[in-house]
Amino acid sequence: MRVAEALDTRITCRAFRPTPVPLPVVREILAQASRAPSGGNLQPWRVWALAGEPLAALEAEVRAKMAAGQIADGPSEYLIYPSELKEPYASRRFRAGEAMYAALGVARDDWAARMAEGARNFDFFGAPVGIFFAIDRSMQQGQWADLGMFVQSVMLLAREQGLHTAALESWALWHVTVRAFLGMAPELMLFCGMALGQMDETHPINRLRTERVGVDEFAAFQGFDPASDLS
Numbered sequence: 001m002r003v004a005e006a007l008d009t010r011i012t013c014r015a016f017r018p019t020p021v022p023l024p025v026v027r028e029i030l031a032q033a034s035r036a037p038s039g040g041n042l043q044p045w046r047v048w049a050l051a052g053e054p055l056a057a058l059e060a061e062v063r064a065k066m067a068a069g070q071i072a073d074g075p076s077e078y079l080i081y082p083s084e085l086k087e088p089y090a091s092r093r094f095r096a097g098e099a100m101y102a103a104l105g106v107a108r109d110d111w112a113a114r115m116a117e118g119a120r121n122f123d124f125f126g127a128p129v130g131i132f133f134a135i136d137r138s139m140q141q142g143q144w145a146d147l148g149m150f151v152q153s154v155m156l157l158a159r160e161q162g163l164h165t166a167a168l169e170s171w172a173l174w175h176v177t178v179r180a181f182l183g184m185a186p187e188l189m190l191f192c193g194m195a196l197g198q199m200d201e202t203h204p205i206n207r208l209r210t211e212r213v214g215v216d217e218f219a220a221f222q223g224f225d226p227a228s229d230l231s
């Protein structure tokens, strides 16, 4: 598979088939992703991959807490979004949410259905593998960007294996539970979870193709030979 095809066909998959992913496949994806670059070659990523009984046990723990009325362990350890999300980002985020609920056929004011869909983050949307990504809390913005490149590499390599993913920052809300469950050292900070598995092609949520702004809205070009512009 070409990189462009992997990029183009990667979506946030929000409904998976239960078909297991063999351990060698998960190991290979992570090993290949470790070729991702990092400033100073720090390789600042830490990863836990869960399947089967441990995955079910963690999901059940979070489900039980939510059933008891808890919506998080408390504030997440890092700000998932700026506290004041300015334009144009606020509108983009709003539209992404609206498009997702429209694809599900959930009305804007149907809070029960929205909450139920939100809760599906914590069963990894039915995926057979749940992955957690963490970083040493002494790391700075540069290393967080490195971690992002690693995470993206995992998502693209999954496509090459015929698999799909969903990166899930929502798991940062359950960092205390996840830390205790995984035995994560105190110096590490949970960045996000990720669902991995085969896409349920029949589920309407997976037909959502999110929008992107055009390249001229975020990029500027200087110094190119006008003769090279073939458009």
Ligand SMILES: Cc1cc2nc3c(=O)[nH]c(=O)nc-3n(C[C@H](O)[C@H](O)[C@H](O)COP(=O)(O)O)c2cc1C
Pocket (backbone or CB within 6 Å): 010, 011, 012, 013, 096, 121, 167, 168, 169, 170, 171, 192, 208, 210
């Ligand atoms: C690091 C990261 C964390 C994310 N966390 C969540 C999440 O917790 N729940 C969710 O439903 N989607 C999550 N998303 C998915 C984004 O909403 C999605 O990438 C965006 O809307 C673009 O859609 P696409 O991935 O289908 O192209 C996350 C994406 C990234 C990159």
